[in-house]
Amino acid sequence: xxxxxKLLENLDLVFNKLGDGLLFLDTKGKILKLNQAVLDLSGxxxxxxxxxxxxxxxxxxxxxxxxxIILIFAEVLKGKSIDLYTIEVKTRQGELKIIEVNTSxxxxxxxxxxxxxxxxxxxGRVNLxxxxxxxxxxxxxxxxxxxxxxxxxxxPIKYVSNNVVDIFGYSVQDFKSGKISYEKxxxxxxxxxxxxxxxxxxxxxxxxxxxxxxxxxxxxxxxIKVINDRTFIIRNKQGKVIExxxxxxxxxxxxxxxxxxxxxxxxxxxxxxxxxLKTGRFIKISSAFSKILGWSEEELLSKPFTDFxxxxxxxxxxNAINEQMKEGKEILKFENRYKTKKGDYVWLEWxxxxxxxxxxxxxxxYDITYRKKTEKKLRENQEDSxxxxxxxxxxxxxxxxxxxxxxxxxxxxxxxxSGMASIEKKKTWTEKFQEAVELEEAVIxxxxxxxxxxxxxxxxxxxxxxxxxxxxxxxxxxxxEHENRFRELIKKEYGKTK
Amino acid sequence: MAKQNKxxxxxxxxxxxxxxxxxxxxxxxxxxxxxxxxxxxxxxxRDQEKDHMRIAKELIDLVK
Numbered sequence: 001x002x003x004x005x006k007l008l009e010n011l012d013l014v015f016n017k018l019g020d021g022l023l024f025l026d027t028k029g030k031i032l033k034l035n036q037a038v039l040d041l042s043g044x045x046x047x048x049x050x051x052x053x054x055x056x057x058x059x060x061x062x063x064x065x066x067x068x069i070i071l072i073f074a075e076v077l078k079g080k081s082i083d084l085y086t087i088e089v090k091t092r093q094g095e096l097k098i099i100e101v102n103t104s105x106x107x108x109x110x111x112x113x114x115x116x117x118x119x120x121x122x123x124g125r126v127n128l129x130x131x132x133x134x135x136x137x138x139x140x141x142x143x144x145x146x147x148x149x150x151x152x153x154x155x156p157i158k159y160v161s162n163n164v165v166d167i168f169g170y171s172v173q174d175f176k177s178g179k180i181s182y183e184k185x186x187x188x189x190x191x192x193x194x195x196x197x198x199x200x201x202x203x204x205x206x207x208x209x210x211x212x213x214x215x216x217x218x219x220x221x222x223x224i225k226v227i228n229d230r231t232f233i234i235r236n237k238q239g240k241v242i243e244x245x246x247x248x249x250x251x252x253x254x255x256x257x258x259x260x261x262x263x264x265x266x267x268x269x270x271x272x273x274x275x276x277l278k279t280g281r282f283i284k285i286s287s288a289f290s291k292i293l294g295w296s297e298e299e300l301l302s303k304p305f306t307d308f309x310x311x312x313x314x315x316x317x318x319n320a321i322n323e324q325m326k327e328g329k330e331i332l333k334f335e336n337r338y339k340t341k342k343g344d345y346v347w348l349e350w351x352x353x354x355x356x357x358x359x360x361x362x363x364x365x366y367d368i369t370y371r372k373k374t375e376k377k378l379r380e381n382q383e384d385s386x387x388x389x390x391x392x393x394x395x396x397x398x399x400x401x402x403x404x405x406x407x408x409x410x411x412x413x414x415x416x417x418s419g420m421a422s423i424e425k426k427k428t429w430t431e432k433f434q435e436a437v438e439l440e441e442a443v444i445x446x447x448x449x450x451x452x453x454x455x456x457x458x459x460x461x462x463x464x465x466x467x468x469x470x471x472x473x474x475x476x477x478x479x480x481e482h483e484n485r486f487r488e489l490i491k492k493e494y495g496k497t498k
Numbered sequence: 499m500a501k502q503n504k505x506x507x508x509x510x511x512x513x514x515x516x517x518x519x520x521x522x523x524x525x526x527x528x529x530x531x532x533x534x535x536x537x538x539x540x541x542x543x544r545d546q547e548k549d550h551m552r553i554a555k556e557l558i559d560l561v562k
Contacts, residue, residue: 429536432527436543439520443513458502464560471553475513478550482543489536 021099021119027077027112029054041099041121043092060089062096076103077112086122097123136161143167145248147182151202151241154181158243167227167250169220187216187224194229201233202241208233214251225252271348271365277325278359280304292367294341310337310345324354324361335368347372410435430493433486440483444476506561514554521547 015022021038025031030053039046042060054061055070065087072082082103089097100122106114139146140163148159157175165171174180186194194215201210212229219225228249234242272286282289282301289300293308306314313336323329331352337345352363460468524544531537 429531436520436523436527439516439523443516443520458506458561460503460506460561468557468560471557475550475553478546482546485539485543489539492536 019120021117021121023117023119024106025054025115025117027115029073029115032114038119041091041097041119042089043095062088062090065089072101072103073115076105076115079105079112086126097121098126099123139247143250147244147246147248149182149244149246151243154183155244157182167219167225167248168217169223174220185217185219187218190215198231198244201231205235205239214255225250226255227251271367273363273365275305275361275363276359277321277354277356277361280306280321283360292340292346293338299341308339310339313337320352321361324352325356325359328354328356330354331363428493430490433489433493436486437483437490440479440486443479444483503561507558510554510557510561514551514558517547517550517554521551 016036018035018037021041022035023031023038024033030051031049034046034049038049042049044060049057055066055073058066061069068085068087072085075082084100084102086098086100089099091097098121100120102118104116104118105112106116108114136146140161143163143166145164145167146159146161147157147164149155150158156178160172160175162172164175168175168185170180170185175182183191194212197210197212201207209230209232212231214226214228216224216226228251230247232245234245236242271288271292273282273289274284275282281304285297285300287297289295290297293300295308300308306317309317317334317336320331320334324331331350331354334350334352336348336350338348339345346367347369348365349368350363350365352361354361458465521544524540524547527540528537528544531540
């Protein structure tokens, strides 16, 4: 007897140590016995549950769960076997838990004597499954296809998400049945590279995941697509690769757009760039930069751009950058000098569109060195011309004054001479003609240079300018002729005196 | 009238005065010059100076 008691005591101990909850009910649903696991799960005390009718435990069973229990109870009493089912229960703390229930009967004299209920808390598992399902849905909606490849020849597919058809055109079944292998969908020209990337990363035990260089696939409709593939390597304890799990993304359109932008970027003769305003470095530059400056793209990206700017232009460039950073101010026609690889400088004119929230600026520039040189030359010419004009004007004023004075003086002299004719010898014709030569020379000298120049620079209409130039040219030509004629007369007079 | 045009008008006015002086001078020559060939030359030049005075006037009008 003592041994039997000891046995029952031990059974009770085992009963309470069970991880799953165990309840014994009578045929009316009254709880006769329960173990510790039930108390732990529900949060209730033993005395609060023992003797209670499960159909009245509304504080524990929400109505939906209660209905289910009643239905199943009826079935069990009829002697039917019931599969596992799940219901929701509310703990004493108000927490909702999901439990898996296994109900069976204990018969006595071929009649249902007692109902045995085994319960298991599966809340964690269900939530995890739910989260997993949600994650899977999110991944599938994002357009990313998940693959699990076995590490065997041809990479047979263990799992692939339903959205595989969206990218590859092939169904899950096509892949899982082995009708199509992954190796076959990779573009033949990219296959060896993909193989190599898998091989290299698999051999390195430290690598847990790697990203393939984008590669091409051929879809069921024989369309070529470019994809991004991040692969996770799954190894056993010995480090041997068992399988690969991959996240595949279709980047065909993205790549096309990127290629188009790059082409536009590089075909342009303009220097187009994206610069980081915070670090003061170029992020991306068009090929025109290298063509014009002589530096390679790597060289230009490796240093802050101020390293290439003429020391005298660094301050104003930094000021312009600060304005862009602070105010997001667009910059137009900003000029500075950039050093070429040969060591000389080229003038660049910039237009910049900053995006301060990203600390970047999109800019374009073009080489204005020739324009700058021309402007400099023009400025020098203008200064020179101005200087010359001023000198000529001075000379002219002096000359006109002198000539007029000379003529006046000569008149005075003439008058004096006529008055003194009786006592003084008359002025010779040689001298008179010489006076005429000087007068004609004065006209020629002035109008040939200074006045014509002044006329060209005036704001007269083109028509008037042309007419004036024509008249002055005629006047100059005829004055030259007059001068020559008077010189000939001088010669003749000279001949007479000889 | 722009500053530059005023300046030009002043310049052409000076030109007119010089041409007028030339005409007067050659008129003076013709009063006493006896050599017929020389008279012919001076007369021709004097007439052209008259025309130059007209040109100078025309230039002044152009820039006004």
